[in-house]
Amino acid sequence: MEFEKELKVTTTNIPGLLVFELPVHGDNRGWFKENWQKAKMTALGLPEDFEPVQNNISFNAKRGVTRGIHAEPWDKFISLATGEIFGAWVDLRPGDSFGQVFTTRLDPSRAIFVPRGVGNSFQALEDGTAYTYLVNAHWSLEMKKTYTFVNLADPQLDIQWPIPLEESERSEADLRHPMLKDAKPMEPKRT
Amino acid sequence: MEFEKELKVTTTNIPGLLVFELPVHGDNRGWFKENWQKAKMTALGLPEDFEPVQNNISFNAKRGVTRGIHAEPWDKFISLATGEIFGAWVDLRPGDSFGQVFTTRLDPSRAIFVPRGVGNSFQALEDGTAYTYLVNAHWSLEMKKTYTFVNLADPQLDIQWPIPLEESERSEADLRHPMLKDAKPMEPKRT
Ligand SMILES: Cc1cn([C@H]2C[C@H](O)[C@@H](COP(=O)(O)OP(=O)(O)O[C@H]3O[C@H](CO)[C@@H](O)[C@H](O)[C@H]3O)O2)c(=O)[nH]c1=O
């Protein structure tokens, strides 16, 4: 992990999907970071109306744990507290960019903003990877029915998972999602 | 750590200092938790006007790292992504409860809401403890001048640190804070 970077945003091939470089300050105790800072990040292009109401943390015990691909009806700001991931994002909004894929690695010094309708997935590259994210709507089992899911192994997406999926730990649900060609696009408007 | 607890809040001897028990869901991949959920937690007593604008993460490399005691001019919702802490909170608001101390341990299944003016400190009990918190004002070096600091070793507070402070890793600044009797109380109103 790189320390003392300058806070920076880069755009990607998926409209609205933004990668943040975060300054991490190391010292004799460990390190400290501003993981999300509304004013500074909004000035750099984070949507102004991103007002989180929920923070989720998933702990990925072993290298190879893989989750996704889930598009949810809210925006997410994703980052790491410990460990490293290989992340893959797939545009599932109707339109020209439907099916576009973006992949990158995140460690605690990098974050990503994932707009509503963009499918989210990742693979833990270290044992004990703690993945944390802020969302701007409250989750419920009811809302889960409105997700769009795509299969991690879809050959059309051709995601180069660092650890072969057959060796990865996945949920039962994530083994059964449809391929992109059978996925129902998610309208980009917030409900 | 305990899994599948019911979301619950308990009050403490310090007015407004609230401890949350969080449901953590374990599975073949690791675990998942709603770390902060505005609607459910507000219904249980989290102040309605707690609207975070910043999320900070500190990584505590070794068991024994100790930080504090800092009262800041904003509210904090504190929890863990990995590891365990012994936390100590000291009321530094003028009034009857000035100097009251509350201590408890936190792991990823417990969180604490610390109102403005209550001094915050903790000691990591495990190597690689990732401490994460939400605050409802933006930090700046300028604002740091308005903190109230108290010494971790103040005999009047008599905090029973699990690891003796002499063996702990602390910042230079945290070695030099005044004792409670010399601390300047912090007005509880938000600026
Ligand atoms: C998303 C969510 C889930 N849950 C519960 C339901 C389950 O008992 C447990 C895990 O939920 P799952 O649906 O298996 O979560 P998972 O497959 O990890 O996927 C979610 O969490 C991932 C991070 O772990 C995100 O990257 C995904 O976008 C998100 O959909 O947590 C909640 O209680 N609240 C939530 O917000």
Ligand SMILES: Cc1cn([C@H]2C[C@H](O)[C@@H](COP(=O)(O)OP(=O)(O)O[C@H]3O[C@H](CO)[C@@H](O)[C@H](O)[C@H]3O)O2)c(=O)[nH]c1=O
């Ligand atoms: C609080 C804060 C700090 N910083 C920078 C300043 C330093 O370069 C580095 C560490 O700051 P310090 O002032 O040493 O942080 P630390 O002693 O850990 O204390 C803060 O962080 C603790 C958690 O680490 C909290 O429990 C304390 O309440 C808080 O005051 O991070 C930021 O860039 N933004 C911030 O919000």
